Structures are given as structure tokens and as C-alpha cells.
Amino acid sequence: MKIIGLTGGIGSGKTTVSKIFETFGAAVYNSDLRAKKIQDENHEAISGLKKLFGENIYSKDGILDRKKVASVVFSDEIMLQKLNALIHPLVFEDFSNFCKINTEKKAVVLESAILIESGFFKRVDFSVLVTADLETRINRTVMRDRVTKEQVLSRMKNQMSDIKKKEFCQYEIINNGSLDEVENQVKIILDKEI
Ligand code: ADP
Helix, strand or coil, rough: CCCEEECCCCCCCCCHHHHHHHHHCCCCEEEEHHHHHHHHHHHHHHHHHHHHHHHHHECCCCCCCHHHHHHHHHHHHHHHHHCCCHHHHHHHEEEEEEHHHCCCCCCEEECCCCCCCHHHHHCCEEEEEEEHHHHHHHHHHHHHHCCCCHHHHHHHHHCHHHHHHHHHCCEECCCCCCCHHHHHHHHHHHHHHC
């Protein structure tokens, strides 16, 4: 089984590309969604987050105050590192279990916006970077998340540049056009690697 890392900036089309990999038979692990689930349900994550951010970071009903966490780590690099040191190993353990239950698949895709920054790229067979023109990415994100252009730009500012990410990725999928064009690029990668 091949393990494929999939990354790209906000609005580039990671999730869209993941779905195409799925149609070709791959199992997709969405790190962002799984990390949220871990923070809501995993005891080690919950107690670690309470130690880092205080007991009140969870409501009485056990709901994590994500906005508060985001606002703290946005301006505090050390807290961000501590948060990552707590959550990333749990996500990777969860991903390893995901691979174990998908051994019959030819490929597993590890989709992560921070594939490079987290070091997860070192644990995959090869990595794919999804790119698109800046205007396209902004427009897509504005439409998808119902946010302003300024909000998208501010989220982009915190992400590693595509130029830097490219250094770590073996393939690039350019997603400026139709879904058919993306599908063709996915097919080329799978034909070569699997
Ligand atoms: P990411 O996961 O990288 O943030 P998404 O895959 O969610 O990006 O794509 C952002 C938005 O753009 C989504 O609403 C998606 O449906 C749309 N989108 C992505 N690629 C295309 C494309 N080639 N054609 C049309 N819409 C697209």
C-alpha cells in the first residue's frame, strides 16, 4: 500500500483532489477533521489542552472553545509549539490505525494543510502539492466559507508559501481549470506510482 501526502494552501483544492483520489479507490484521511475529533474525544488530548489553556477551555458540555485556542496560538509561538507537540503525535497515531484498517486499499491519502510544517511528509511515500492562482484560491474560499477577501488573505499569511512547499513535494497538481483536468493529473500520478 502506498501512502500519499496531499497538501496545498487554503482554497487550492485539497479536499476536491482527495475526493478524486477516492473515486480511484484510495482511502482518504482528512487530518484537519480528525484532529478536531481527537480534540473533542481523546482523553489525552482533552487533559493536555486543559493543562495548556485552563479548565474552562471546554464548556460544561465538553465543547472545546476553538476560537479561544486559535486566538492564543495566533500570537504566541511557544503555545503553538506546545499545542502541536500534544496533538500531532495523537493525529499520527490515529492515522497509523487508519492505515491498518485500510490495508486492502492500494493507496491511502494523508490530506493535511500542514503536511510539511508538521513533519508528516517524512512518513509518506511521496507528496503531492495542489496549487492554483491566488485570485482563484481567494474566490473559491470566499464562496465556500462565506468570508471576506481580507479574512482569506489573513489566513493565507500564516501559511507556508507554495514555493517552499514545492521543495518537499514530488508532484504538483495545478487546479486552475475544470475538474476533468484535475482528474487527468491524478490519474497520471496513480498510473506512475501504483
Ligand atoms: P482546500 O481543501 O484546499 O481548502 P477545496 O477542495 O475545499 O480547497 O476547494 C475550495 C472550493 O473550491 C470548494 O468549494 C471546491 O468545491 C471548489 N473547487 C475546487 N477546485 C475546483 C475546480 N477545479 N472547479 C470548480 N470548483 C472547484
